[in-house]
Amino acid sequence: MEARLQELKKRLTEINDLHAAAALLSWDQSTYMPEGGAEARGRQIATLHQLAHEKLTDDRLGRLLDDLKSYEQSLPPDSDDAALIRVARREYERAVKVPASFIAKFSNHTATTYNVWVKAKAADDFSLVRPYLEQTLEYSRELASFFPGYEHIADPLIDYVDEGMTAKKLQALFGELRKRLVPLVQAITEQEPVNDTCVRQHFPERDQLAFGELVIRQLGFDFRRGRQDKSPHPFMTKFSLGDVRITTRVKENDLTEALFSTIHEAGHAMYELGISKKYEGTPLANGTSSGVHESQSRLWENIVGRSRPFWRHFYPRLQKVFPSQLGDVDEETFYRAINKVERSLIRTDADEVTYNLHVILRFDLELAMLEGRLAVRNLPDAWRERYRSDLGIVPATDSMGVMQDVHWYADTIGGAFQCYTLGNILSGQFYAAAKRANPHIEEEIARGEFGTLHQWLKENIYQHGKKYTADELVQRVTGESLSIEPYMDYLTKKYTELYEL
Template structure:
């Protein structure tokens, strides 16, 4: 059995290498590749995707997993060996249901669609992207049909990124969160508006990038195993546990854009860098789910990065970088500016209180599109109506509306957005648990010390990789199921104080 397990590990290592090259090709496409390379890159991604899929679905992999089935039962459930077999079986049983030709075809469509989306955004015209998006919806439905037996058509698509989180669990959780958030947004926005003029001055790009790197190094992002580059839509990407990269984008007229996207992506990257190095090259060497992953980016970006304790340490340093712009601005003014709550159009720019309303809307649209209740051609109008209902504003054009996110145009429809709000909910839950274990964390942050929090996260979340599901991690950490209450306590406490509610 030890030899069969070693054989399995060698096979998944080879598959992991191919997936890493796929990721590298996408990273290049999103950062440095000239636009003329788009057609060839689509073909290359399709070829690599097909080869990787064929290797994962090789009958020899299935036979190894079958041979190891009884051995797995003899192992402790939380052992690394059992986790490796379990995680590989999950990947294999999904992949074997999808024909290789479909994978190759879908990869090519996704790459083509991404290039068209960039042009549609540039031209501010949804009609440019609509035919491709209609094809994406067809592909997404076809993909879901390879997995019969699910309660909802979106369930198998969600399961790719958030295993064990079906629509029947997410929909009521999101409905309750929306029910509590809308009156909170209304109560805050009825208060006098907070000025964010201090962060909307001119801040040179190079200085912003240098300060952002200083911050994330202090938080614990290891630049010997990572780097940062510029892109249109920030993301984190991993080629190995020794090469975990992040990207950002800069607005010289808004200090928040690059700084908080840098911290956000570094949160993702620190999770990956904290995974047990013995898991390298296996299915265990990745995050538990998109929700758990997002919990780390949002925890570091918002709960830590927008806290008063964080800025008690970093604000004097920021003032030294931008003395003309911020030298005469007091900390309280700056703190209120970076935590300003307002009804806004862009999800990635949204504040903590309104952000989830953007996400829940997208999740609901995915369900409507997949169920056939909403046609792709009607999406812009549906977008405007829902934005008006939930946030009281309407996008004036496609670029600030239905074209703002790349997800549907570069991946699929279904399972693309729920992880963001699940991540916010989990960020509040995990941080509250960390504070119970280490009440000294806030006072340490005021001194620029983040090691205690990072070590707690590493011990309880990061090092396990994908050995446990999100629900299992929550149970291990809190002793109970996932709930929105810690997150809502955090929001009400912080913003109740800020806005005098």
């Protein structure tokens, strides 16, 4: 059995290496590639994914997993090898259920749809992309149909990135969250708007980048095992557990853009960098789910990075970097500026409180489309209606509305949005557990020390990679199941104080 297990690991490492190579080709495409490389690069990335898919769906891998079934059952369920076989089987079974012909036609379709979306958004004309989106909806249902036995048609799409999650569970969770957020937003936005002009001055790119790197180095991002580059959209990518990179973009007239995206992506990166080296090259060497991944980026970006103790330490340092812009701005004014809550139209620019309303309405619209309750042609109206009811504001154009996010135009409808709000919920729950275990965390943060928090996250979350599912992890780490209470407590306390509600 030892030999079979080695053979399994060897095959999985090959698959891992093909994906890692494709990831490097994509990273290069977004950072350094000259324009002339675009055409061949697309083909090369597709070739690598195609070969990885062939290797993952190889019959011999299936037989190996069958052979290892009794061995797996003989192992303690908590053992690394049992987890490896379980995760590998899950990936194999998912992959073999989807016909290669479907993958080919769907990836052609999304490539075309993406290009049409770019043009439709620029022309502010949803009708251009509508037929493509209708086809995407059909393909999304077809993809779900390869996984019969689900309760809700969105479940297989959600389960793919957030294993164990279902539409039903999320609807309950998100419904309750929305019920509490709408009045909170209402209460806040009845107050005098915060003046955030202090972060909207001119901040030279080079200084912004240097300050951001200083911050994340201090949080614990290890530049010997990673780097930061610039790209049109910020992202985190991993080539191995020793090489995890992030990118950012800088707006010289907005100090918050690069800084918080840097902390956000560093949060993702520290999760990957904290995974136990013993999992290198295997499917266990990944964050366990999209939601848990997002919990780490948001914990560092928002709960830590937008907190009073964080800026107690960093604000004087930031003032030194930008003396002419911030020398006369006091810490409280700055703190209020970076935590300004407002009714706005664009999800990615939204504050901590309203952000989840942007996500939940997309999630609800996805479910309605997949269930057949909402036709794509009625989507723009439904979008406006939900913005009106949830955020009290309506987009004047579809570019600012239903066409703002790339997600539906570059992948399935269903499965892509829930992780953002799940991540917020989990960040509150994990952070509360970290504070219970280490009551002095915030005093340390105020001194610029992040080691205790980082170490707690490594020990409890990062090191395990994909060994435990999100549900198992939450139970192990917090002693309870997924709950919105700690996150709502955090938000309510922070913003009640800030806005004197």
